[in-house]
Amino acid sequence: MIQSAPLASLTRLRPAGQYLLLLSGLVLYGLSLRLMLNAGIGVAPWDVFHVGVTRWLPLSVGQVSILSGLVLVLYTSLNLRERVGPGTILNVLVIGLVMDLLSEAVPHPTQLAWQGLQFALGVGLIGLATGAYVGAGLGAGPRDSLMLGLQRRHGWPVVRIRTGVELAVLLAGVLLGGPVGWGTLAFALMVGPSVGFGLGLFGLRGGARAQKA
Template structure:
């Protein structure tokens, strides 16, 4: 058993104790509170993706794919996200035997729905500084959003389920699985004409620290 270190709130196993994280009590709410946390996190996730998309400097690999599909089919970015998520859930549940929780299903629907609903509400800046400020805000929010919906503990997202399922089935390192999937999706998205820019590279460099920050904020990960 890990022993808490009261001086820094980190256990001997390297996991931050709940008391050391500012928002950790939110992850220990009853079921209604956890659903509120889940929905809030998914809303923030959809908002963060729309902020980056509308900034016009590049998007995440999955959104390169999502936008690429819209060039060939009469669908919105959010609809592609929902369809892709649903297919991933089916694959991971049937072939990789990953558990599908209520949070998994809400993840599939709400993120894409929020992206479409905020399409016109989120600005489309044309000034370089404003574009990058909006993009970086999106990267920051994606970490907070991840901490919130993971902290709710109601099921992993479809892309996380795929990563974990492949890891469990084949024993491949999680980091390599995630990187491989992202590169594959990015390649397909580019072939479909999806938008790649400097923001795509910046996202790849910053999303890890952003997510780590969000998880620590909710007491779900420790400092290395």
């Protein structure tokens, strides 16, 4: 853990501060996803899937995100015996709600330069958001729980699990008609450094707490 990180002290907050940090991170995460989605140049693999489902069911993107999160929580808790913390449930609910609430508030740019700028802002914010909600230490998100549960049960490398899950979800989303663009590739290349920077701000880069949260 990097004790000298600018926001490292925030990871040692009392419970009220932990929840405030968690909710701030989740709201920011929902905003970052909506920024990328409204940019119209492609989205992250899970959102390719979420949008793809909306082509077939009368649901919003946020509602599909919530439902898929609940399915993952049930699977990881019952089959993989992963702990469900308050942060896990709030992760499922808050991100999807924020995505829907900001649907019209976030711009829908039509010029490529503005689309790229808005998408890049979304990717940048996702790192800060991840650092905040992981730093709160109140439980992993449903997709992270799936990754950690599979790693614990099968002993597979986390990178291989994460890559396999993301590719499977992306393929399913494409088959359902989800939006894939050059932004999808840009996300794959940029999200690692963004999240690494965000975790580093909270003193969690490579730390044990980052693995648990």
